[in-house]
Amino acid sequence: MIKVKVNGEERSWDGDPSLPLLWFLRDELGLVGTKFGCGQALCGACTVHVAGTAARSCITAVSDVDGQEVVTIEGLHPQGDHPVQKAWRELNVPQCGFCQAGQIMQAASLLAETKNPSDDEIRGGMAGNICRCGCYQRIEAAVRVAATGT
Amino acid sequence: MTYFQDLSRQAPEGPSFGPVENVSRRGLLKGVTAAGGLVLAASVLPRRAMAAYVTGAGDMPHGVVTDPRVFVSIAPDGIVTIVAHRSEMGTGVRTGLPMIVADEMGADWARVRIVQAPGDEAKYGNQDTDGSRSTRHYLIPMREVGASARTMLETAAAQRWKVPVSEVRAGVHEVVHDGSGRRLGFGELAADAAVLKVPAAETLRLKDPKDFRYIGKGTVSITDLHDITTGRAGYGADVRLPGMKYVVIARPPVVGGKLVSFDDAEAKQVPGVERVMEVRGWPWPSKFQPLGGVAVIARNTGAAIKGRNALKVVWDDGANAKYDSVAYRKELEAAVRAPGLVVRNDGDAEAALKGASTVVVGEYYLPHIAHASMEPPVATALWTDGKIEVWAPVQSPGGTREDLAKTLEISADNVTVSPTLLGGGFGRKSKCDFALEAALLARELKAPVRVQWTREDDLHHDFLHTVSAERIEAGLDKSGKVVAWRHRSAAPSIGSTFAAGATHQIPIELGMGLIDLPFAIANVRCENPEAAAHTRIGWFRSVSNIPRAFAVQSMVAEIAHATGRDPKEVLLELIGPARIVPFSASVEKPWNYGEPVDSYPIDTGRLRGVVELAAEKAGWGRKLPEGHGLGIAVHRSFVSYIATVVEVAVDKKGVVTIPRVDTAVDCGTFVNPERIYSQMEGAAIMGLSIAKLGEVSFKDGRVRQSNYDDYPVVRIDEAPRVTNTYIVPAAAGTPPSGVGEPGVPPFAPALCNAIFAATGKRIRNLPIRDQLAV
Ligand code: FES
Ligand code: FES
Numbered sequence: 001m002i003k004v005k006v007n008g009e010e011r012s013w014d015g016d017p018s019l020p021l022l023w024f025l026r027d028e029l030g031l032v033g034t035k036f037g038c039g040q041a042l043c044g045a046c047t048v049h050v051a052g053t054a055a056r057s058c059i060t061a062v063s064d065v066d067g068q069e070v071v072t073i074e075g076l077h078p079q080g081d082h083p084v085q086k087a088w089r090e091l092n093v094p095q096c097g098f099c100q101a102g103q104i105m106q107a108a109s110l111l112a113e114t115k116n117p118s119d120d121e122i123r124g125g126m127a128g129n130i131c132r133c134g135c136y137q138r139i140e141a142a143v144r145v146a147a148t149g150t
Numbered sequence: 151m152t153y154f155q156d157l158s159r160q161a162p163e164g165p166s167f168g169p170v171e172n173v174s175r176r177g178l179l180k181g182v183t184a185a186g187g188l189v190l191a192a193s194v195l196p197r198r199a200m201a202a203y204v205t206g207a208g209d210m211p212h213g214v215v216t217d218p219r220v221f222v223s224i225a226p227d228g229i230v231t232i233v234a235h236r237s238e239m240g241t242g243v244r245t246g247l248p249m250i251v252a253d254e255m256g257a258d259w260a261r262v263r264i265v266q267a268p269g270d271e272a273k274y275g276n277q278d279t280d281g282s283r284s285t286r287h288y289l290i291p292m293r294e295v296g297a298s299a300r301t302m303l304e305t306a307a308a309q310r311w312k313v314p315v316s317e318v319r320a321g322v323h324e325v326v327h328d329g330s331g332r333r334l335g336f337g338e339l340a341a342d343a344a345v346l347k348v349p350a351a352e353t354l355r356l357k358d359p360k361d362f363r364y365i366g367k368g369t370v371s372i373t374d375l376h377d378i379t380t381g382r383a384g385y386g387a388d389v390r391l392p393g394m395k396y397v398v399i400a401r402p403p404v405v406g407g408k409l410v411s412f413d414d415a416e417a418k419q420v421p422g423v424e425r426v427m428e429v430r431g432w433p434w435p436s437k438f439q440p441l442g443g444v445a446v447i448a449r450n451t452g453a454a455i456k457g458r459n460a461l462k463v464v465w466d467d468g469a470n471a472k473y474d475s476v477a478y479r480k481e482l483e484a485a486v487r488a489p490g491l492v493v494r495n496d497g498d499a500e501a502a503l504k505g506a507s508t509v510v511v512g513e514y515y516l517p518h519i520a521h522a523s524m525e526p527p528v529a530t531a532l533w534t535d536g537k538i539e540v541w542a543p544v545q546s547p548g549g550t551r552e553d554l555a556k557t558l559e560i561s562a563d564n565v566t567v568s569p570t571l572l573g574g575g576f577g578r579k580s581k582c583d584f585a586l587e588a589a590l591l592a593r594e595l596k597a598p599v600r601v602q603w604t605r606e607d608d609l610h611h612d613f614l615h616t617v618s619a620e621r622i623e624a625g626l627d628k629s630g631k632v633v634a635w636r637h638r639s640a641a642p643s644i645g646s647t648f649a650a651g652a653t654h655q656i657p658i659e660l661g662m663g664l665i666d667l668p669f670a671i672a673n674v675r676c677e678n679p680e681a682a683a684h685t686r687i688g689w690f691r692s693v694s695n696i697p698r699a700f701a702v703q704s705m706v707a708e709i710a711h712a713t714g715r716d717p718k719e720v721l722l723e724l725i726g727p728a729r730i731v732p733f734s735a736s737v738e739k740p741w742n743y744g745e746p747v748d749s750y751p752i753d754t755g756r757l758r759g760v761v762e763l764a765a766e767k768a769g770w771g772r773k774l775p776e777g778h779g780l781g782i783a784v785h786r787s788f789v790s791y792i793a794t795v796v797e798v799a800v801d802k803k804g805v806v807t808i809p810r811v812d813t814a815v816d817c818g819t820f821v822n823p824e825r826i827y828s829q830m831e832g833a834a835i836m837g838l839s840i841a842k843l844g845e846v847s848f849k850d851g852r853v854r855q856s857n858y859d860d861y862p863v864v865r866i867d868e869a870p871r872v873t874n875t876y877i878v879p880a881a882a883g884t885p886p887s888g889v890g891e892p893g894v895p896p897f898a899p900a901l902c903n904a905i906f907a908a909t910g911k912r913i914r915n916l917p918i919r920d921q922l923a924v
Contacts, residue, residue, distance in 0.1 A: 016421040016453065023452030027396060032388040033381020035573070037524050038605040039455070042858040045524060073381030080380035088379045092371050095828055096240030097378035098385055098524040098573025127867040130858060132524045132574050133240045134835025135828070136869035 002066045006031065007075025017063035021055075022046045024062045025072060033073040033101050037130065044129030047102040047109075048072045054109035056128075073101035076108060084108045087146035095133035103129050107143045116147050203885040206744035207287035210278070212271035212548065216291045218298040218348060220273060221251060228323060228337030230257045235267040235274035236284045237545050238374070239523075239575035240832070241890045242825035243284045245372045247292050250821060253364040254296025254357055255303070256320035257336065264373050269547030269567035277548040280580050280689070281743065282788035282888025285821050289886045297354040299343075306342035307334050322363075359882075368824035374571065385573045386528040386543035391598035394530070397591060398454040398602055399429060400461055401443040401611055404851035405685045406434040406468035412444050416460040422453025426461070430590060434468075434686070435647050438553060438581040441611060445591060451602050467851055473684035475617070475847035475854075479515060482619035482681060486513065486638040490679025491654055494665040495736045497673035499625075502634030506625030510712045514622075514701040515915040518846040519615040520608070520861060521690055525573020527584035527603040531592035537564040538592065542585040543572035550582040557586050558593065576836075577689040581613050606856045613688025614846055616641040618681075620701035625673075630713035632724060634673040639664050639698065646683035653680040655694070661741025662787060663698025663895070665734065668752050670726025674734070685848065692891040695787040696840060696898070700916065703783035703899035707906060717903060718765050718782050725784075728755030743789050749885050750789040757786055759878060760793035760814040767876055768795035768812035777801060778809070779908025783899035788888025791816040791878075794834070794896040796870075798904040804922035806842070806905065808870040813893065816878035819886045823877055830875040830893045837897020838870070839863045842918050 002013045006029060013024060020039075025031045025048070034057055037045030041056040048057045049071040050064075076082045084107045087093075094100045103126065110117060110125040117125060122143045131139065144150075207214045215221075223231045232251050238244035248264050251257075267274050275291075300320045307325035308315040311332060318327050326333045364370050377383035402408055414426035424447050431442015444463055448454035503509055529542035538558060544550045547569045555562040572579055588601040603611075618641030625634030643659060645652035655664075655678050664676050690696070706724060710717040731752040733740035742750060761784045770780060777800050784793035797810040813830045820826060843862045847854050855861040902913040905922065913921060 015449075016456075018456075019422075019450070019452045023450045026387070027450035027452070030390055031381075032390070035385070035525070036387065036451070036602070037526070038858050040605070040857050040859070043524070043605075076380075080376065085379045089371070089375055092375065092824060092828070094240075094372070094375065094378045095242075095832055096238075096524065096572060096574045097374060097383055098571075100378050101381045104379060123867040123869075127865045130524065130863055130865060131835075132522060132576075132863060134832035134864070134869075136835060136864075136866040137831050137873055138828070139866060140869075 002062050004062070004065045004067070005069045007071055013062050018061045020058050021048070021060040021062055021065055021070070022057040025057060031072050031074055035098055035101055037099065037102070043099070044106055045099050045102040047105040047129065049105060049109060052112065054106050073105060076105065082108060083146040084111065084143070087142040090145060091138045091142045093135050093138040093142050095135055099129060099131045103131065103139055107146065110143065111147055117143065202883050203749040204746055205287050205749060205885065206746065207276070207291065209744060210276035210287070212276050214287070214291045215273065215275035216294040216298070216351070218295045218302070221295045222255070222299045224336050224340035226337050226340060228261055228335050229263055230261060230336060231263045231265055233267045233274070234264050235277050237279040237547065237569045237572055237575070239279065239545065239572035239579065241829060242372050242822055243279065244374070245370060246285060246822045246825065247288050249364045249370055250289060250292035251296040253362050254293045255300040256322055258323040259364060259370055261323055266569060269551035269569065271548035277546065278580070279545045279575070280577060282891045286789070286886040286888060289819065289821060293356055294351060294354060297356055298348055301349045301354060302343040302346045303336055303339045305346055306339040310334065310342065365821050366823065368822055370822065384570050385525055386541070386570045387525070387600065387602060389530045389541040389570065391530065391532055394598040394600055395424070395447050395595060396449065396451045396454050396600055396602065397445050397447050398451070398458050398604065399443050399445045399587060400458050400463055401441040401607065402431065402465050403610060404465070404467040404470050406470045407465050407851070408468065409443060410464040410466050412464065413462040417446060417457040420453060420457040420460055422449045423457035424448055426457070429587065435650055437648055438583045438586070439557065440583050440587045440590070447595065454602070455604060470684040471851040473848045473851045475517065475849070478617065478684070479619070482617065482640045483513065483515070485640040485679035485681060486619045486621035488679065490638055490640065490677040492675065493660050493678050493737065494674060494676035494734050496734050499634045499636045499673040499675035502673040503623060503625040503636060506634055507628045508626040508712065510624045510626065510705070510709050512622050512701065512705045512708050513914060514620040514697070514704060516618050516697045516700060517916065518617045519690060519840060519844040520612045520846050521576040521578035522608065522861060522863060523574030523576055523578055526605055526608040527579070528601065529585040529588035530598065530600045531588035532598045533589070533592040533596065536560065537566070538589050539566040539568070540585050540589055541568045541570055542582070542588070543570050543575070543579055544582050544585060545572065545575045545580040546582065550585050553582050553586060554589050558589060576691040578612060581688055605858065609846065609855050609857065609861055610853045613647060613686045615690035615696070616643070616687050616694070618697040620697050622701055622705045624705060624709055626709070626713065630715070632671050632709060635667070635669065635671045636675045636677070637664060637667070637701070638677045638679060640679040640681045641694070641697065642681045642683035642687050644687050644689055647686050647688060653682050654678055657739040657741045659694040662694035663702060663785065664694070665737045665740065666752065666786070667702065668731045668754055668757060668786065669724040671724070684851070691836065692787060692894040695785060695895040699783065699785040699895035700899045703785065703896065704902055704914065707781065707903040708912065711906070718761065718770055721761060721782065721784065722758060725754050725757050725761070728758055743888070745789050750887065752786065756791045756816050757784060760784060760791045760816050763876055763878065764793035764795045764812050764814035767814065767874065768797070768810070770795065775799070777908055779904045779906065781900045781903025781905070781907055783896040783903060785892070785895040787892040787895055790818070790887040790889065790892040792892050792896055794900040796897070796900040796904045798901065798908050800905060800908045800922060802924065804924045806918070806922065808838070809872070811870045811873040812876070813873065814876045814878065815893070817887045817889050818884040819880040820877060821886070826877055826889050827875045829889050831873045833893025834870055834873045834897055835864050837894050838868070838901065840894070841898035841901045841916055845917050
């Protein structure tokens with residue numbers, strides 16, 4: 001039996017241990033905020049935090065997170081007011097919005113590691129997350145706003 | 151589907167049905183009714199032109215509905231609920247159209263709720279969210295809806311106060327009697343207003359635009375913004391039904407192929423896999439019908455994918471087994487080097503070319519591209535007692551409903567389509583094959599079913615953007631003036647998805663940048679050589695405008711180079727003086743994006759205007775650092791005018807970066823400038839993906855690309871540093887025009903013209919990929 005804490009709640013899984021965390025979250029737990037975009041760690045739509053760091057849940061087996069803490073977009077902030085979420089709203093970042101949970105989780109992880117990233121650090125840190133709608137200009141600006149308030 | 155009224159030849163379907171929105175919000179309207187408030191409910195206004203201009207909206211299947219009772223309800227607590235009847239795929243339409251209603255009726259946006267309409271065109275009018283049409287077709291109808299609701303509220307207040315209606319007026323979310331200072335909130339008036347007659351269209355008063363509170367301001371954020379940032383927004387795969395089965399399907403890898411046999415022994419051993427079965431496919435072409443194949447049914451998507459990987463399937467590849475992009479490119483290039491079907495012929499281009507002192511020739515090639523919207527196709531279906539309910543990210547909820555009824559051979563009354571949010575669409579999700587798959591399986595399995603496409607499925611089974619060769623020959627006289635223009639364009643047509651053997655472009659494709667060339671050239675000849683399709687061709691954001699704008703706008707810069715002149719000056723000279731350009735009389739079926747030319751003529755004044763604005767803002771002609779270059783391109787599409795200037799920097803290794811993009815947009819009267827900016831920023835990224843990276847190619851009939859590693863799209867580290875957008879203020883009464891698509895076409899030629907300016911290398915084949923590598 002695999003045990004994992006998801007958004008602070010103890011969860012368990014006794015099915016296929018190789019099941020990607022993405023499908024465990026979405027289909028078994030009903031946490032559908034985490035999105036499926038590629039299944040191959042190429043797009044970042046499925047980004048969650050494992051032990052506080054951004055991870056691609058589509059290539060992370062449930063067994064890989066046994067005993068760990070996983071945070072999804074639903075658990076990033078109780079009211080949805082993480083500085084990154086607020087900055088995203090302030091700058092009206094999303095178009096279709098589908099990539100944005102992953103973008104926000106990636107940005108939150110980036111800022112946890114690098115308090116005040118340069119433009120190039122933002123671009124480098126966010127380059128694993130595709131936005132097919134092309135919201136990049138605002139994503140870059142919003143990470144800056146989340147970091148510095150401006 | 152609405153591009154294809156003439157091709158699909160369907161009788162318009164009958165009326166009625168279903169619930170609103172995705173499951174969690176269903177019942178909201180009902181709740182409002184139960185609470186005794188105003189649900190302005192059902193009857194249809196005669197449609198009358200309220201404005202000085204007419205659009206093609208009335209010619210769309212099921213036309214336009216402007217009955218306020220269809221779109222607006224008001225609860226006793228004052229909450230105004232407005233129905234969004236178009237699909238939200240990132241353009242902001244689900245916010246924009248209700249915002250028009252709210253502004254016109256005087257509703258306070260903070261007290262407005264939006265619900266999504268199910269597919270029901272008899273009730274809501276046409277719902278096809280494509281062709282960059284929603285705002286241009288619905289600005290006036292939505293204002294009529296709002297004005298009717300406002301008038302009913304004002305009448306109710308006047309009756310309550312026993313004063314003439316002329317003495318009252320709607321303020322913000324209330325009606326005021328100026329004489330006595332009395333006021334009543336919309337909620338307090340709702341019940342009385344509900345029983346009043348809907349005012350006749352010709353009696354409506356529309357707000358003076360100077361009184362708009364939301365329209366044109368750009369101050370309203372999209373309604374789903376908070377939900378998107380907190381993971382609560384509902385997309386296609388987010389609908390969960392009790393007992394739902396998770397399905398992936400192995401489909402024939404070649405279009406027109408079919409299943410021979412399969413071995414599911416190993417697949418069934420995968421934990422979580424419950425069943426494996428054949429699913430029905432339709433022969434090609436069959437519009438949007440499913441390809442068929444083998445379905446793996448499991449307790450979660452991960453298990454279904456793993457099960458499918460373990461399947462052994464034998465396919466019969468059928469007639470397209472030899473489709474090969476290398477060979478096909480040669481065919482297309484040969485086709486444009488020989489005469490083809492003449493689709494426009496002004497003057498005598500042949501003779502003028504012969505007599506020209508110089509002929510500049512450009513041949514351009516653009517490959518298939520895939521939509522690759524971030525959310526792959528997905529649909530959830532529930533079959534109960536002969537009725538089907540489908541939740542899916544579809545651009546055409548009404549068309550999807552009709553196709554479901556036909557495919558399941560049931561009445562449309564028994565079909566409910568609830569569109570979810572779309573995680574991007576770009577034209578792919580106008581084709582509802584994935585919804586049909588889910589519905590067929592739900593009926594077969596007698597269980598709720600979710601069919602999930604993987605990214606590999608999405609790339610392997612897309613309705614691809616066409617592949618094209620474009621050849622332009624421009625004949626110049628001694629002074630360098632262009633006196634002849636022959637443009638041959640060969641590409642498999644979207645028509646081939648609807649009818650076997652279609653080898654020529656259909657009018658809507660010819661009208662996208664070929665026969666509508668607005669240049670002041672006396673002798674113009676456009677030809678369309680044959681090109682057979684070997685895969686499913688569909689429309690992709692801005693469609694045939696992509697190859698045509700690339701060819702035409704590259705050619706302009708090639709002519710400038712050949713004559714040693716400034717590309718912007720040559721462009722303006724070719725456009726000629728400000729004037730209205732009629733469609734050439736030689737064109738059999740001109741296409742003006744479905745719009746009447748009286749309201750939406752080809753206006754070279756506006757075309758010139760955006761060229762000049764973009765150039766001025768970009769500092770055209772400014773001194774640039776070593777390795778930098780500026781390129782310009784302009785294109786009219788979806789009856790809007792857009793010019794883009796790209797600045798590139800090409801380093802010693804040939805790596806291209808983009809310091810800056812400046813885009814000028816003339817889309818007439820506009821509703822939400824903030825979303826116009828976001829569309830233009832996104833169009834630059836998509837244009838850059840097309841120019842630099844995008845290619846789907848075939849070998850042995852199969853798509854060679856599978857995921858974002860071999861079908862790369864632009865990432866943030868390659869994005870332009872700055873994209874500036876300038877919106878041309880609309881002259882009073884200018885009809886609104888498209889925004890979602892027309893930003894795309896000018897980008898690639900502007901970029902390649904900039905690369906030429908920077909390096910002297912002319913890119914004629916897309917994508918650029920490593921063509922500049924040194
Ligand atoms: S779905 Fe995991 S990175 Fe794309
Ligand atoms: S907002 Fe649509 S993919 Fe990013």
